[in-house]
Amino acid sequence: MKNARAWGKRLLWWWFWATVSLLCLAAGVGIWMQREHLVLNQSTCEPLGLYRLIGNPYPLHDGELVEVELPDPITHPAVAEGLRDHWFPQNQPWIKQIGALPGQTVTLSRQGVWVDGRYLPNSRVNRRTPGGRSAIIHYPFGTYHLKSGQVWLYAPGNYAFDSSYYGPVSQGHILQAAQPYWIIPGSQFWLQKGD
Structure with missing residues (x-):
């Protein structure tokens, strides 16, 4: 005992x-x-891992990695849906690429996104969440000319949640420039796209 x-x-x-x-x-x-100044990205938008925040991102450039603030769920139904259904945590930093800048033309279709006629790789719009559990709201298909102060956010990963779903956002949503610190290359493609 x-x-x-x-x-x-x-x-x-x-x-x-x-x-x-x-x-x-x-x-x-x-x-x-x-x-x-490191943040952990756990999303499928960009490779999993640590990203260093390097400060002021202006002037913005196509393809630049940035940390962005979550768009307002009141004016962006897809963001409200994602928060409600827990597709992404509310307080997680969002690392995205600049897909298009003011003055550029974006065409969004089921097949993907074109910026001034140039296709953004792996930008096909997903209609359902992984495993086909739920339908996903996307931004209306069409052609958009970005106005002053607007940017189109892009992420090449499978099931990336970018402007294809919530539309262009104000440049005010961009917080800082970012760069990979330690990432798992290719991890943004681990989840296979459905239909």
Whole structure:
């Protein structure tokens, strides 16, 4: 009986110190990421991994990686749907590419996105979530001429949630320029596209 109690006590202490150690490690990693200006991308928009935020992104350039603020769910039904159905966490940083700038023409169709006649790779619009569980709202198909202050956000990953679903956004949604720090190349294509 004494041996069982002693063993139980040791196990409890081991569990306590393991928990404290993990919490300290998590805090240390969090402090390091904050100091290094790193964010973790867990979405299928861009490769999984860490991205360094490098400050002011202006002037913007086609293809540039940026951290963006979530568009307003009140004016963007696809964003409201994604939040409601938990397709993405509300407080996760969004890393996207600049797909088109003011003055450029974007054509959106079921087959994908063209900017000034140039096709953006892997931009076909998904109609259903992974596994076909739910229909996805997308931005109306058509041709759009971006006005001053508007940008079209693009992400090449399978099941990327970009302007194809919520339309052009204000440049004010762009927070910082970003660059890959440590990523898993090709991870944005792990989920296979359905119909």
